[in-house]
Amino acid sequence: MDELRNELFYQQKNGYDLIGTEERIAVEDYSAAYMSYLDASRTEREAVTNAIALAKEQGFVEYVPGMELKAGTKVYRNNRGKALILAVIGEKSLSEGAVIAGAHVDAPRIDLKQVTMYESDEMCYFKTHYYGGIKKYQWVTIPLELHGVVALRNGELVEVSIGRRAGEPKFVITDLLPHLAKDQMTKTMAEGITGEGLNILIGSVPYADDGKDRVKLAIMSILNDSYGITEEDFLSAELTAVPAFDVCEVGLDRSLIGGYAHDDRVCAYAELKAIFDVENPAKTCVCILADKEETGSDGVTGMQSAAFDCFMEDLCDQQGVKLRHCYANSFCISADVCNAYDPLYPEVSEKRSDSKINYGMGICKFTGARGKSGTSDASAEVVAYLRKLFGENNVVWQMAELGKVDQGGGGTIAKFMANRNIDTIDAGVPVLSMHAPFEVVSKFDCYMTYKGVLAAYSAK
Numbered sequence: 434m435d436e437l438r439n440e441l442f443y444q445q446k447n448g449y450d451l452i453g454t455e456e457r458i459a460v461e462d463y464s465a466a467y468m469s470y471l472d473a474s475r476t477e478r479e480a481v482t483n484a485i486a487l488a489k490e491q492g493f494v495e496y497v498p499g500m501e502l503k504a505g506t507k508v509y510r511n512n513r514g515k516a517l518i519l520a521v522i523g524e525k526s527l528s529e530g531a532v533i534a535g536a537h538v539d540a541p542r543i544d545l546k547q548v549t550m551y552e553s554d555e556m557c558y559f560k561t562h563y564y565g566g567i568k569k570y571q572w573v574t575i576p577l578e579l580h581g582v583v584a585l586r587n588g589e590l591v592e593v594s595i596g597r598r599a600g601e602p603k604f605v606i607t608d609l610l611p612h613l614a615k616d617q618m619t620k621t622m623a624e625g626i627t628g629e630g631l632n633i634l635i636g637s638v639p640y641a642d643d644g645k646d647r648v649k650l651a652i653m654s655i656l657n658d659s660y661g662i663t664e665e666d667f668l669s670a671e672l673t674a675v676p677a678f679d680v681c682e683v684g685l686d687r688s689l690i691g692g693y694a695h696d697d698r699v700c701a702y703a704e705l706k707a708i709f710d711v712e713n714p715a716k717t718c719v720c721i722l723a724d725k726e727e728t729g730s731d732g733v734t735g736m737q738s739a740a741f742d743c744f745m746e747d748l749c750d751q752q753g754v755k756l757r758h759c760y761a762n763s764f765c766i767s768a769d770v771c772n773a774y775d776p777l778y779p780e781v782s783e784k785r786s787d788s789k790i791n792y793g794m795g796i797c798k799f800t801g802a803r804g805k806s807g808t809s810d811a812s813a814e815v816v817a818y819l820r821k822l823f824g825e826n827n828v829v830w831q832m833a834e835l836g837k838v839d840q841g842g843g844g845t846i847a848k849f850m851a852n853r854n855i856d857t858i859d860a861g862v863p864v865l866s867m868h869a870p871f872e873v874v875s876k877f878d879c880y881m882t883y884k885g886v887l888a889a890y891s892a893k
């Protein structure tokens with residue numbers, strides 16, 4: 434019976450039962466490099482800047498239309514500093530399609546409003562408008578850093594980063610003490626902290642003179658001294674508060690990684706490392722680091738933008754290939770995180786179908802909500818292709834579905850790739866506490882996601 438069971442049943446194993454010492458070392462080395470990338474990439478802009486720096490070390494050059502492209506040429510296009518596409522030209526013509534991996538580098542955060550600064554009772558604050566799907570109560574009473582850019586009227590771009598380097602001040606959104614929270618505690622978790630209540634404390638010492646708004650004047654003077662900006666310059670700024678936690682190992686066995694914005698920089702890094710490591714690819718490999726996924730992929734740097742098509746069309750034109758023919762033969766891994774089964778919240782999960790920590794790269798055949806609405810739903814043939822590919826390349830992987838049916842739902846860039854007539858499937862790293870200021874992933878799953886993307890890029 435055991436024999437028959439082994440033959441007929443689908444059985445999953447913990448990933449650590451499937452790898453040896455050598456691969457365990459590879460998991461650690463990979464994770465250390467990822468942790469330093471994540472620690473230094475607090476915004477989509479920083480994720481792009483750091484990715485370009487790494488790419489240049491690997492011989493990638495900025496793509497110039499018409500430049501000589503031959504097998505092995507490595508190029509990138511920077512889309513407005515907030516999204517990035519890299520490509521390694523393959524041996525085959527683009528008429529046979531490209532192998533694409535697309536992740537996103539934006540993450541939930543607390544953006545400053547354009548008219549942001551105000552003083553109340555001799556305390557100074559920034560008003561904010563949060564970005565992406567957050568549980569607001571998680572963002573109070575944690576240390577925050579300030580990152581972003583101020584675009585001056587003269588065209589100059591002032592870069593701001595306060596709180597990341599040792600010794601720099603940090604910021605915080607305060608919360609009510611329990612002693613006075615009788616009314617607050619009766620509210621739902623959705624209502625206990627409001628959007629307009631997410632105001633960031635930025636100072637308390639008044640300017641040494643008479644008049645109103647003395648604290649605000651003192652704070653604005655500090656900003657003017659440091660960055661040469663005035664209050665009006667906030668109107669054309671993109672400044673954001675992000676959690677100030679360092680990326681770190683979690684657990685006594687150090688098997689997990691805690692940090693802000695694993696979703697989806699963990700897959701962005703996996704793709705980057707994979708496109709750096711692919712050797713003599715048969716088909717052209719394309720790596721996308723997209724922006725605006727957390728708000729629906731709209732906008733000029735989002736995956737619905739024509740920026741991607743323009744880049745691919747430029748490459749196709751040089752080979753005399755029609756873009757639509759290239760797309761029809763292409764394959765895309767929409768590399769995005771999935772939810773890891775959390776033993777603390779079994780009530781929202783369907784254990785057989787949720788991805789599990791340390792069981793490898795999570796493959797989502799479909800996402801969506803309420804009867805798979807809003808999903809691209811990869812075909813059975815595409816899933817079979819990955820089964821074969823991952824099997825041949827010792828990639829540990831698992832199926833991943835987002836919790837119980839009708840419990841919630843979500844989306845990724847997959848449908849926007851599939852809408853272009855590209856066979857697309859979601860696959861990525863399972864995450865605990867997704868969208869929280871401090872998310873958790875397993876080192877093993879991070880490494881297997883890299884291996885999975887590398888296998889796709891390396892396919893002959």
Ligand code: MN
Nearest residue numbers: 696697769770
């Ligand atoms: Mn995501």
Ligand code: MN
Nearest residue numbers: 696697727868
């Ligand atoms: Mn997300």
